[in-house]
Amino acid sequence: MSLSIALTKGRLEKKTIEMLDQVGYGTQNLKTKGRTLVFEDTLKPVQYFLAKSNDVLTYVDHGVADIGIVGKDTLMERGSTAYELLDLEIGKCRFCVASLPEKKLLKKTGHIKIGTKYPRVAREYFLKQGIDVEVIKIEGSVELAPILGLADGIVDIVETGTTLKENGLVLLDTVCDISARVIVNKASYKLKREEVLQFVQDLESVVKLRADKNR
Amino acid sequence: MSQIRLPLGMRDLVFEEARKKRQLQERIETIFHSYGYQEVIAPTIEFLETYQKAFSSLKDQQMYKFFDAAGNTLALRMDMTVPIARICASKYKDEEGPFRFCYCANVFKVRESFAGKRSEVTDCGVELIGLDEQSDLEVISCALDTMKSFGIADYTLEIGNSSFFKKACILLNLSNDVAEKLAQLVDQKSMVDLKEYLVSLDLSQKQEEFFLKLPLLNGKNVLKDALTISFDDSLKAIVQKLQDLKENLKALGYEDNITFDLGKVPHLDYYTGILFEGYVHGVGTSVLSGGRYDHLLSIFGKDLPAVGFSIKLDYLLDVIDQKPEKILYLYYPVERQIEAFEKARELRKEQRVKLIPYNGENIMIQEGTQ
Numbered sequence: 205m206s207l208s209i210a211l212t213k214g215r216l217e218k219k220t221i222e223m224l225d226q227v228g229y230g231t232q233n234l235k236t237k238g239r240t241l242v243f244e245d246t247l248k249p250v251q252y253f254l255a256k257s258n259d260v261l262t263y264v265d266h267g268v269a270d271i272g273i274v275g276k277d278t279l280m281e282r283g284s285t286a287y288e289l290l291d292l293e294i295g296k297c298r299f300c301v302a303s304l305p306e307k308k309l310l311k312k313t314g315h316i317k318i319g320t321k322y323p324r325v326a327r328e329y330f331l332k333q334g335i336d337v338e339v340i341k342i343e344g345s346v347e348l349a350p351i352l353g354l355a356d357g358i359v360d361i362v363e364t365g366t367t368l369k370e371n372g373l374v375l376l377d378t379v380c381d382i383s384a385r386v387i388v389n390k391a392s393y394k395l396k397r398e399e400v401l402q403f404v405q406d407l408e409s410v411v412k413l414r415a416d417k418n419r
Numbered sequence: 420m421s422q423i424r425l426p427l428g429m430r431d432l433v434f435e436e437a438r439k440k441r442q443l444q445e446r447i448e449t450i451f452h453s454y455g456y457q458e459v460i461a462p463t464i465e466f467l468e469t470y471q472k473a474f475s476s477l478k479d480q481q482m483y484k485f486f487d488a489a490g491n492t493l494a495l496r497m498d499m500t501v502p503i504a505r506i507c508a509s510k511y512k513d514e515e516g517p518f519r520f521c522y523c524a525n526v527f528k529v530r531e532s533f534a535g536k537r538s539e540v541t542d543c544g545v546e547l548i549g550l551d552e553q554s555d556l557e558v559i560s561c562a563l564d565t566m567k568s569f570g571i572a573d574y575t576l577e578i579g580n581s582s583f584f585k586k587a588c589i590l591l592n593l594s595n596d597v598a599e600k601l602a603q604l605v606d607q608k609s610m611v612d613l614k615e616y617l618v619s620l621d622l623s624q625k626q627e628e629f630f631l632k633l634p635l636l637n638g639k640n641v642l643k644d645a646l647t648i649s650f651d652d653s654l655k656a657i658v659q660k661l662q663d664l665k666e667n668l669k670a671l672g673y674e675d676n677i678t679f680d681l682g683k684v685p686h687l688d689y690y691t692g693i694l695f696e697g698y699v700h701g702v703g704t705s706v707l708s709g710g711r712y713d714h715l716l717s718i719f720g721k722d723l724p725a726v727g728f729s730i731k732l733d734y735l736l737d738v739i740d741q742k743p744e745k746i747l748y749l750y751y752p753v754e755r756q757i758e759a760f761e762k763a764r765e766l767r768k769e770q771r772v773k774l775i776p777y778n779g780e781n782i783m784i785q786e787g788t789q
Contacts, residue, residue, distance in 0.1 A: 266535060267703015285704070287608035287634075385611065391705065393608075394575055394678065394698040397638060 205396050206249035207403060210260040210269035212278075216384050217254065219294040220273050226413075227406040250403075258282060261387075270392035271403060276382040277361055281322045287393055289404050290386040293411055299325055299379035302368050303357035304350050309376055310335070312356065319349030319358045326359035329379045347371040428530040428538025430733075434789075439741035440541070443732055444523050446568045447543045454561050456521035456545045461502040463525070467492040472718050473501045475688050481528050495527035500715070500727060503546050508719035516549025516723060523732075537733055544709070544729025548716065551724050552660070555693050555711065556667050558726045562707060563673050565730065566697050569739055573700035575676055576707070577637070578664070579683030581690045583645070583657045584633065590651050591626055601630060602684045608634040625650060637680035645681050664693070689715070695728065701738040706731055743788040746771040750783040758782065 211220055211234075221231045230246030234254075237243065243252045255263060257278040264272035264286045272286065275295055279288065299322070303309040309316065316337040320326040323339045330337045342349055349355040351371060361382065362368060365375060386407060388400055425431070432440060448458075467484055471477050483495040496502055499522045507518055523543040530536040547558055559578065566574050584605065588598040597620065604613040613634065617627045629648050636645050642662050649655045661679060668677055683694060694710030709728020716723045749772050751759030759782050763772045766784075773789075 262534070265703070288612070289608060289610055291611040388608075389703050391698045391703050394577055394696075395573060395700055397678075 205399055206251060207271060207392075207396065207399050208251045208253070208269045209403075210263045210272040210274075211252055211254050212257045212260050212272075212274050212384070213254045216273065216275065216295045220292070220384065223292065223294070223407055223410045226410045229406075249399075261286070264387055264389050267389045267391050270389055270396060270400060272387045273384055274387060276380075276385055277322065277325070279385060279387070280380075280382075281324050283324075284387060286387040286389055288385050288387050290408055290411070292384040292386060292407060293414070295384040296381070297361050297363040297383075298381045299329075299359060300362040300365075300368075300375050301329070301357060301359055301377045301379060302347075302350075302362075302373040302375050304372065305374045307350070307356055309357040316357070317355040319346055319355035320360060321346060322359060325379065329359060347373060426538070428536060430537060430539075432736075435741055436736065438744065439736055439739065440732055442741055443569070443735060443739060444541070444543060447565055447730060447732075448521070448523060450561065450565050450568055451521040451543075451545055454519070454545070454557070456519040456547075459499075459503055459506060459520045459522050461496070461499065461506060461522070461524065463495060464493050465496050465502060465505075467494040469505060470494060470497065470501055473504070473715060474686075476686075483527050483529060496524075497528050498526050499524050499542055499544060499729065500546060500712070504548075504715045504725070505719050507546075507548050507723070508716055508721035512721055517554075518548040519545065520548070521545045540734070541732040542729045543732055544727055546725060546727035548725040549723045550726075552692055552711065552726075555664060555726060558709065558728060559664070559668065559693075559695060560671060560673070562695065562697060562709060562728050563668075563676060566676070566699070566707060569699060569735060571699045571701070571738060574697065575678055576695055576697045577678045577680050577683065578661070578693060578695045579680045580657055580661055580693050581684050581687065581710070582692055583654060583681050584684040585687065586651075586653055586657065587629060590653070591622065593620075599687060602687050605630065605634050605682050606684045608682065610634065634682035636682055637678065639678050641679050641681065661693075693726070697730075699735070699738060702734050704734060706734045744771065746773055746787055746789050748773050748775055748785045748787050750775050750777045750779065750785070752777065752779055752781075755782060 211217060221234055224231050229248055229250065232246050233243040234252055241253055245252065257274050260272040260274040261278060261282050261284050263269040265284060273292065277299065316335065317340055318326050318330065318337045319340045319342045321342060323341050326339050340349070340355055346358045346360045347367060349358055350373065359379060368375060386404055393400055467479065467482065470482065471479065482497055485493055487493055503520050503522070511518060521544065523541060525539055526542045527539050530538045545558065545561060547554055563576055566576060584602060600616065604616060614631065617630055629650060632648050642658055642665065645658045646655055649658055668674065689712055690710040691713040692711035696705040697707030699706055707728055707730045711726040713724040716725055747766060747770050749759060749763050751774065753776055759774065762782060763774055766772045
């Protein structure tokens with residue numbers, strides 16, 4: 205039975221394809237994509253399509269895709285019924301809390317407002333710290349919110365911290381690390397077990413190989 | 420603007436969609452009845468409290484709630500198992516059993532916006548109340564026969580036993596909070612987070628390995644591996660019981676359609692023994708689910724073991740075939756209406772007849788389907 209795999213467009217796309225290449229998948233069609241949306245593997249009975257991270261989750265949850273490759277950030281924010289079988293250790297970054305230096309966010313008494321693209325992650329983090337905050341959903345450039353006074357602090361994805369620094373924000377805490385994960389639809393796992401496990405094992409071998417190299 | 424919208428997650432089914440669903444329901448009910456299960460019809464509305472008692476971790480934001488005149492909170496039923504437990508404990512409180520109940524009823528759950536999920540689905544299921552785990556085989560056979568009746572070649576029933584996980588937690592003195600968190604990670608097969616969490620628990624290497632292997636203990640021949648990681652005789656006994664069940668199912672010819680998953684541990688506070696889920700090719704979620712819930716009846720005051728399963732009919736509609744139904748089309752000119760109607764009445768004793776007025780002279784009968 206052939207597998208249908210949803211890949212996250214953009215930042216993860218190239219790195220994922222590199223990994224697939226390394227274990228003998230035929231990803232030529234993915235590299236020379238024009239306007240097509242679905243790509244056949246040239247070597248194995250696998251079909252790929254590219255989607256936005258949130259849509260990868262939706263496709264996998266509905267079983268339209270058997271397997272998805274998606275960032276932990278999206279998984280945490282959206283929640284999913286899919287199995288999360290492997291950490292690809294690519295697209296590494298972290299969820300962080302930041303604010304203007306004078307704010308003393310985590311010690312502030314009184315009403316706290318947090319701007320974020322990830323309301324669920326933000327709320328859960330602060331609840332765990334025993335702090336009740338008001339979360340304000342922001343769609344882009346979250347750093348603006350504290351600068352303009354809309355929020356006291358932010359929860360956002362940080363890769364290097366440069367953007368934060370350039371905007372005069374300080375890093376207060378790391379919520380958790382993030383990287384790309386392999387998720388599998390539950391029904392696909394039961395009905396296409398061997399194919400699914402083979403795919404996961406293939407990628408796992410790349411992860412191990414890379415880890416050994418870096419040792 | 421005319422009001423034509425449906426509330427979120429609701430669907431209309433018309434003509435062949437409705438027919439398909441009805442035919443499927445009939446096939447399923449035939450099998451339930453052939454096992455001697457008898458139908459129960461329960462009200463659509465229950466007190467919210469009934470569900471709060473039944474499920475200690477009820478997500479009541481998932482229920483449709485409203486009030487009666489006295490200010491009680493009511494809810495649309497979210498399953499039929501709880502109403503049947505209530506019925507069995509009250510209507511049959513002085514009888515011993517065993518009881519074999521079946522039902523086909525619509526159940527309701529509030530779904531998140533725009534996720535393409537249904538808020539109202541038809542649930543068809545059986546509950547066998549009053550027999551211990553010896554009866555697991557009967558209910559699983561019934562589930563497998565029912566799945567076969569769908570007419571889908573590729574299907575599988577996956578069997579697990581929540582006691583395996585629970586027993587291990589008890590043996591290791593894990594607190595309820597830890598056990599619940601672990602169960603969630605194991606059930607979701609979140610291998611990455613599970614590994615991290617286990618490190619924080621300070622278990623021995625062997626114990627850590629037990630929980631790490633658990634999510635991957637699935638497939639046709641995993642019971643041997645399950646024995647290997649069992650660190651106590653009581654765990655081995657649970658695996659042995661699954662092995663016996665497997666042998667029995669094999670002897671009955673069901674072998675090709677069963678697999679096992681020891682890492683299946685949903686709803687820890689509800690299931691007390693075996694649990695199983697059915698999957699068919701083309702549907703991205705389980706279409707059948709069930710298990711043993713020996714504690715539920717006692718909540719309603721009658722301490723009896725119970726096991727059951729249910730099928731979500733609506734999930735199957737996209738993947739099953741429907742049989743077109745034969746019908747006669749009777750064309751008639753308006754001036755010969757009475758004659759045509761009498762003719763139709765005669766024909767209806769044996770067949771379906773659709774009356775169609777037309778501009779011809781003769782009464783014409785054509786065979787057709789719909």
